[in-house]
Amino acid sequence: MSMRLSFVAAAFAVSLAGCASTGDKLAPEPVNRNPYPSTYRAYPGVPTLLRGATVLDGEGGRIDGGDVLLVDGKIQAVGQGLSAPAGAVVIDAAGKYVTPGVIDIHSHLGDYPSPAVQAHDDGNEATAPARPEVWAEHSVWPQDPGFSRALANGGVTSLQVLPGSANLFGGRSVVLKNVPARTVQGMKFPGAPYGLKMACGENPKRVYGSKGQMPSTRMGNIAVTRQTWLQAQAYKRKWDRYEREGGDMPDRDLAMDTLRGVLAGEILVQNHCYRADEMANMIDLSKEMGYKITAFHHAVESYKIADLLAREGICSAMWADWYGFKMEAYDAIPENVALVDRAGACAIVHSDDPNGIQRLYQEAGKAMASGRRAGMPITEEHAWTWLSANPARALGIFDRVGSLKPGKMADVVLWNGNPFSTYTRPERVWIDGALMYDANNPRLRPVSDFELGQTGQGDVK
């Protein structure tokens, strides 16, 4: 829950309390919807002018020979011939590209961290198929060295960390700023809404079927999912009435709290789902139960129903070229991203991988090249929306990040070449205007506690 949302809830509760004071009923007590609040604070930066770059603004715009001015942690201006304020650092970016930072909508950094030992196996609460009560942030280990690789090699400035897909309801996701911190609270993206990880297909039915439990089939998946939502609807009715009218506080249920948040439109559904037919089932299910699916993740068959996804306004988070690792990935094709995009649906390139996140920009490059070869003209400035504006929208943070628009957070990458190419690397990365990585400065290279004092500490990685 965002801070803003919880504010509203609190204010709502207070006003109701005023009305209820004359009746017999007890006034409703507000529930703290943000008990683990972000403590992230932007690090200090200096006014910085990037001059003469190819600027891809992240929402489809491009300026050749463009300037980007960062002041007080925000994008202050984007254009040509900008003048530098007094004391600003001016960087000659001719021949280079400037983009908004990469946003990975699907990561397990922190909840499946490196080293991948069993003691770190914190991504799947695979003890019941519906576990909406767990929150990924309570598994995230901020010392995962993977965060630093995603920053330095991948230009990743924000990411969503999700629970795994063993469960139909995997739990809440968390959106992080990719800034090292001692606590996960120190990384939490201020005000970002929560997500709910859901899953369909092979994983839940395999995990529970192998234990002799329901679900063991796809129809079992759907049945358990529906039944759980019915429970959530009843819970929501009870709590809505309480918050309206007061009285005895109903029992709180953490699982149902999360689902109620979805039904109220406050928590965004991030649905792991591969096959076209299963996505269609989930769309009907969401309508039956009264919620909206924000994005399908790993949607390898979105190209088969791109028209439906466009109509429903559901994003697809996809890989460029993964295929064949499981039965439900058998029909993956490298033109998936481009075909979804061409249909007017929201296309996102995601990683789900601690290595892939370091090359998400190259994955977008592959997806763009595959689309072009299949006859779809895709510009670079448009393709960058797959890494910034579109994931930002699907995370509910597009008003803050995801494009180089004045007033947005200055999450910016300077690339040493074309940012879709295998030949290109991030040269500098700013988060909220603070320079968090500089390829030319070994002191601007984060080293996690885990790597401190080990061979290779502080090495280029």
Next chain:
Amino acid sequence: MIRSVLLGALLVGTAVPVSAETIAIVRGTVAIGDGSEPIQNGTVVIRDGRVVGAGAGVAVPAGARVIDATGKWVTPGIVAGFSRLGLSDVDAVEQATDTSSEGPFSAALDIAPAINPNGQPVAINRADGVTRAIVAPSVGKSIFAGQGALIDTGADLDAVTRPRLFQFIELGETGSEQAGGSRAAAHVLLRNALREAAELGRALPVGASRSDEASMDQRERPVVRNPNESRDYRGNRSQDVLLTRFDAAALVPVLQGRQLLMIHAERASDLLQVIALGREFPRLRLVIVGADEGWTVADRLAQSGIPVIASALSDLPANFESIAATQSNVGRMRAAGVKVAIGTINDDDTRMAFRARYYAGNLVALAKVPGAAGLSWGEALAMVTSRPAEAVGLGGEIGSLQAGRRGDVVIWSSDPLDNASAAETVLIDGVEQPLATRQTRLRQRYQDLSPGVLPQAYRQ
């Protein structure tokens, strides 16, 4: 073979591979694959399935089919330096996967019969310019995975170029686990196995040639060609044996240096143990796979002369044997004189060998990062062509466009180490290959979603 080609044509509906012809690819940017930089306006000539010559000023023979590669790049086919290509159609489908065995045998396992040349991963990698693959089994219940092969990715059923090319074993964390939970146990298991092999091998004169071997009594032939044979080995075995007779027999050629011993190890100390093993058993022909921490002992690896097939971009402490992993590993080992190549080690190795060329491109990019060790373009291409071939002793056969090599040639739309490029023509043994896959068919079927007069299932 003929039947399979016809069947393939029916299923795929594309050009049937014709027999090897004389082909001249002209006016392309030609990269030999031996580490040299690309040559503008070069020519590549292939005859009788082999490269006749490549470079500038190579004459086009009369009667050759001429392919104009203006604006294109021409390279040897990509060699998957370490993979499980052909062993799985769908990884998570047990019945479609033959990478490892929980059965009674280990070292005796020969991966060749498990290769499925009709599987989609083979076709998809072929269509992306991977023409050969070094294919290893995975371990099941032992440190010995069995015998790996070199395959081609051609659209026919004769995939295996060199069966039983190497024995593959695990000596790092995985080896420790297989041996019962300790590296010490893995090393004792290995030495015991070599002892048992030596005992069996005594029947065979040390250094016996293949022809000697062929003339021997079948029952005395220590190379197990088919573990299902009920061959009687008369060689005396002592009572204290752990290995099955077949497994021990499979290690005889390893011990005698007639079959490569490929060892997976990542940790610096494990790599030094492999080097020590080479000193202890001087006849072993070792190849190291992995070596995430190789850069920390690069001088010693170089001195040992043991080839290393490494992961190009491994840079996370994914486990405690890879604490020092960095993308600069390959560049640093190369600079120190290690014979290094790139493979996809436990890296979607059944399917994604085609990524190797992007990995090579990333190593070129590293050359621009201060403090990092990258590669020149020519050297990066060699890492995915000639170097893996050389690592398994087949540098004279595949992996480059030098005269005499097999005619595995790819024409690319542009620079193959950049991710915007695609393979446009693929030759294997001089035979042009079909590049259509299920993926291209699916794209064609669904690229237009407007309702037709019949369902999509009728579009083919």
